[in-house]
Amino acid sequence: MANTDEATTLGYEQARDELIEVVRRLEAGGTTLEESLALWERGEELAKVCRRWLEGARARLDAALSQGGDEPAGTAD
Structure with a gap:
């Protein structure tokens, strides 16, 4: 089995x-x-590696949305 360092890459x-x-x-x-x-x-x-990637993607998406100053489509009333 691979070590943890390899899994993170x-x-x-x-x-x-x-x-x-x-x-x-x-x-x-x-x-x-x-x-x-x-x-x-x-x-x-x-599973931890996948979770980190998904959390990173979510953070990037949230940052991009907050920089745009607009709410995501479909959330405005």
Whole structure:
């Protein structure tokens, strides 16, 4: 399994795709307890990477909207 430093350098799509594969392998079963735990830990790391990317995207969007001074479409009464 990759270390945490490597996981933080992953792009969103790469982390998401690997997370999908981890979940698929866990759901398929047939792994030892140790392998399942390692997969679970990797999945947790990947989920954190995805969450950071999404939070960063949300912050950028919020900043862009606040700089424009306009409310997002559909929110004005």
